[in-house]
Structures are given as C-alpha cells and as structure tokens.
Amino acid sequence: MNRYDALYRLYDEFDADTLREYQELADVFPAIGSRVALDQWKEVRDELDRRKTAIRDAFPVGETFAAIAANASREEAFTALDLLGKYDRAVNVLVLDVDETLRSAGRTDNEIPRETLSLLTKLHEDGMPLVICTGQTLENVKGFITQGLGNELVHSERFSIVYEAGNGVFTPGHGSETKRLLYDDLDPEVRGMFDEIRSRVLPEAPERVHQYCHLQGNEFTVTLKPNFQTGSDRAVEVIDEALVYLLDLLGDALDGATGEQVRVHYAASDPEIRGILERGPGVPDAEVPDDVRERLERLEVGYYEGDAAELGSYELDKVAGVEAALDVLDIEEPFSLVMGDSKSDLRVMEWAAAEDAGIAAAPNHASEVVLDHVLETDELVFERDGAASMLRMVYALDRLAGLE
Known part of the structure; x- marks a missing residue:
C-alpha cells in the first residue's frame, strides 16, 4: 500500500479529530495539582493509548501513522505528503x-x-x-x-x-x-554614519515625531516606533511622518548626498515609500549621482505601516x-x-x-x-494565531519522510 492510500485509509477509518483532541489534552494540560486532576489526566492518557493502539495494529508502520493521526489533521497530513513528493526531503x-x-x-x-x-x-x-x-x-x-x-x-x-x-x-x-x-564586520564609515544618525534622530526630530515616537533599543539599526497602538490611525500618521524625516536625515548625514536625492532613490526602489512621499511632501525631481546611489544601495530604509520607520544595512x-x-x-x-x-x-x-x-x-x-x-x-x-497548523504539518512531513 502506498503512502497516499495508507493516509486515505487512516483518516477514513479512524476518528483522527478526536484522537488529536486527546493528544492535545495530554500535551498541553499535563497532570498537575489535585488527585482528581491526576485521575482525569490518567483517563485521558489511557484513552489516547487505546485509540493509538488500534491504529498501530491496523498498519505495518502503525506507530508512525498513530503519531501522524494524533498530531496532524487530514489536510495537514496530505499537505505534508504533497511537499514530500515535491521536494523529497524532510524539514531539518x-x-x-x-x-x-x-x-x-x-x-x-x-x-x-x-x-x-x-x-x-x-x-x-x-x-x-x-x-x-x-x-x-x-x-x-x-x-x-x-x-x-x-x-x-x-x-x-x-x-x-x-x-x-x-x-x-x-x-x-x-x-x-x-x-x-x-x-x-561592517565598514567603519557605515558604522560611523549610523552612530551619527542614532545620536541625532530624536533630538532633531519634528515636534510630532519627537513627542509621539520612541527609538527602539537596538544595538545598530535605527528604528522609530509609535507611542500609539500598532496599526491605529494615529500610529500610521506619525510613522508616515517619521519615514519622511528619516529619509531627509539620512541625506544630511551621508556625505555628498541630499534629502531630495535620498527620497528619489528609495521612492524608486519601494512602492510603499513612493506612496507615502506622493501623499505627503512629494517625490522631488532630482538626479541621484552614481556614487551616492552606490552608497544608498548598501542601506535599507524600511517602512511598516503604523508600526515602524527603520534604517538598516543590507549587509x-x-x-x-x-x-x-x-x-x-x-x-x-x-x-x-x-x-x-x-x-x-x-x-x-x-x-x-x-x-x-x-x-x-x-x-x-x-x-x-x-x-x-x-x-x-x-x-x-x-x-x-494559527502557526501551530504549520508545525503539525512539519511533524507529519518528517515522519512520512522516514518511511520506506
């Protein structure tokens, strides 16, 4: 019997949904506290083992299929099998x-x-x-x-x-x-520029950015975060303003560059940044010299709506x-x-x-x-909040990959 046929039989003939509920109870709510709780947990473990034993006895590789059914839904298991067919590898x-x-x-x-x-x-x-x-x-x-x-x-x-x-x-x-x-390992010139921008970014900020943003405590990257709930209208508004300010500050700190040139460069490389500039101060009509462009291509300006305006290094x-x-x-x-x-x-x-x-x-x-x-x-x-579904899929993938 091939793996697809075996999985069909597994999920058609056995109540995998209930089995997973028992497995989750056993895993997530371990035996703690009173004697009553211990007795209830033992009942869960006994029922879990009984259901797994029925699967173990029904398949030549029953231990593997019992583990898959207890931890992955039908959809997750078949997704895992499709990925195994495509890549012929387990996740490591x-x-x-x-x-x-x-x-x-x-x-x-x-x-x-x-x-x-x-x-x-x-x-x-x-x-x-x-x-x-x-x-x-x-x-x-x-x-x-x-x-x-x-x-x-x-x-x-x-x-x-x-x-x-x-x-x-x-x-x-x-x-x-x-x-x-x-x-x-970065070039000292790049590190020096970041040190300068970090020291200036809040003291020289426009009033609203200074009042309604804080500098995230990274060791290197310069990240302005809102003092409002992430994604709220006020957060979006202040981060949009912070982004424009950060572009202009970079232009001032980078030798031989201007804020207008920096705006043009990042507007061309990121549609979201272009949109912020077009809705705000506009995208200047400026030429970006090759030497300035080369240095800017080492630097990343990140925009995350209502969450952060950030300067980092592509390296x-x-x-x-x-x-x-x-x-x-x-x-x-x-x-x-x-x-x-x-x-x-x-x-x-x-x-x-x-x-x-x-x-x-x-x-x-x-x-x-x-x-x-x-x-x-x-x-x-x-x-x-559904990352667990991908982890269950990986659990099934790795066990299926172990079968001959």
Missing part, C-alpha cells in the same frame, strides 16, 4: 519570526499560544533545531522565549536567536560562537543572521520551514527558495509581497 530546521507570526497582538494578549509552544517543544525534543528570527532586541526576545519554551530548550545547543533583524546571533552553549555581533539582514546561525548550529544542508509576515522575512524565504534550502509559510494578514511569494511557491498560508 525551523526559522521562525515572532511578532504577527508565532504570536499576534490582535487576539492572544501578545503571547505565543500554548499549543504552538507545545508543538515547538515536541519537535525540538525530536531533534529539530530552532532559529528564532526577529527584529526585537536580544534581551526582549530571550526573556519571553525562555519563559515560554524553558531554559533547558534554550540552552540545548540546538537553539539560536537572530535578533535585531540580523545585527546579531545568539546561540547558547557554543563557547566563543555563542554571541556573534555581525555589525562589527545585516535576516538572511545574514540565519546563515550565521546555521553555521554555528553546524547545519550544512538546511531544509527549513521559514515562517514570517514582513519584507525582512521575505528575504529569508527568497534565500531558501533560491538555495533549495526550505519552504515558506505566512499568516493570512502578512504583507502583500510575502503572501504573493508564499502563494506562488507552496501556498502555505495559515490563519492569524
């Missing part, structure tokens, strides 16, 4: 954005859902390395990740954090390689961070699941596609360009 590392991917401020009080944490722990215990890839500071992300996943996992030597969108990589347990500050992006993390983790032939929602995540997805190094998944509220990429590749789009 997870590369995961945090905000609006693993967690969402919209419906989970900005916490990673318990089911997602449980599945990450389960996959990691099975040997899967985890790379958290975020724009946040190391201190911030390390704190809530350790709280959610536990100190043992974080210090397992199979866990890494790419922080501040690629400025640094933290991989506990790897000696001198534990913390890599990638911006140390320090999430791709550079992920490559450094994989190097420290000694993963020579990665085939990753890359999950994210923003343009910075898109670069990692495009890198994975170009290098045959993985597949991409995104929430349905991701940036349009991210969704375009995901839909053009493997159509792995999930609901808000």
